[in-house]
Amino acid sequence: MNLTDLLAQAGGLQSVARDLGISEAQAASGAEALLPAIMGGMKKQAQAQPAGLEGLGGLLGQLGGGSLLDQVLSPQPTDPSQGNAVLGQIFGSKDVSRTVADSAASRSGLDSGLLRKMLPLLAMLVTGYMARQAGGGQPLETAGSGPGLGGLAGSLGGLFGGRSTGTAGAGGAGAAGPWGGLGAMLDANGDGNALDDILRMAGGSR
Template sequence: MNLTDILAQAGGLQSVARDLGVSESQVASGAEALLPAILGGMKKQAQAQPAGLEGLGGLLGQLGGGGLLDQVLSPQRTDVSAGNDVLGQIFGSKDVSRTVAQNAATQTGLDPSLLRKMLPLLAMLVTGFLAKQAGAASGAPSPSGGGLGDLIGGLGGMLGGGKPAGGAAGGLGGLGGLGAMLDMNGDGNALDDIMRMAGKAMR
């Protein structure tokens, strides 16, 4: 099971489809193309934090924590301002967001404007999901950041097609799990490539 399936089971893709007035299958296709960039942005944030995964856990809370997932899942139309804040934090530039959407449009055949609208909603789902699962894994907020590390290690195994959750011990203390999360389909497509493309577009 990959992250798209997990978000679908949680009702996230259905909620995004309802908000945007499109089919759930279109959202699933967009999510497959957009999630590696979102997760790659989070990987970069973890690398940039002095405390690594612990710092990323704190950042997830600052961005809205598990409440972001609840906002998207609620029957009311989602206010995407929090999602745009998340994108601003992990991508650093609207140019990167636009390039991510354009890259996903090339992969999926979906309209880039639809994918740009989808990005903040998916960013809220992922941030909220990770924050909730990190809290559940640790039982309570922990200065060790262990809950988030366990979560990322497990998800990294699932998304990278490797060891099942709980078995990806190598990723628990560092960024190994996040690296596997970034490359969801094993094709080596990393956010670095997208950011380089955005950099060329800005010149």
């Protein structure tokens, strides 16, 4: 089960659809197009942390932790400000967020302005989910993942297409990971990070 399916199962895509006034099918299409870049940004953060996944777990908590998941799932309209803070951390600038949305628009057929509004909501869902894994909570289906950092390693290893243990899992080099054909297409050079390839195709590689 990929991350889009997990978020849908938890009601995350329904909440995003409600917040943005779109159908769940459109929310799912947008998520499929945007999540590889979000996870690419998370992968970069994991690789940049001196303590690997442990450091990333701490960062997730600083960004809002599991409460971010609850905020999006709440029946109340979601304040995207914390999601924008997450994007600022993983992407570095609003220019990168715009590039990601524009790239996703060309692949999903959805309006780039809509995808820019969707990005912070998805960032909150992903951060909240991963933080719950780091804390041992299992709000979504996480078969085979243990509590604490072991659970986070298993979750990240699968989502990044790598192994299920240790920092190497977060930096795994699976070309498609859980994203199937879309992930393989975006990860053109097979380094396991769709974000790098989006920026490269846009002429904005850092």
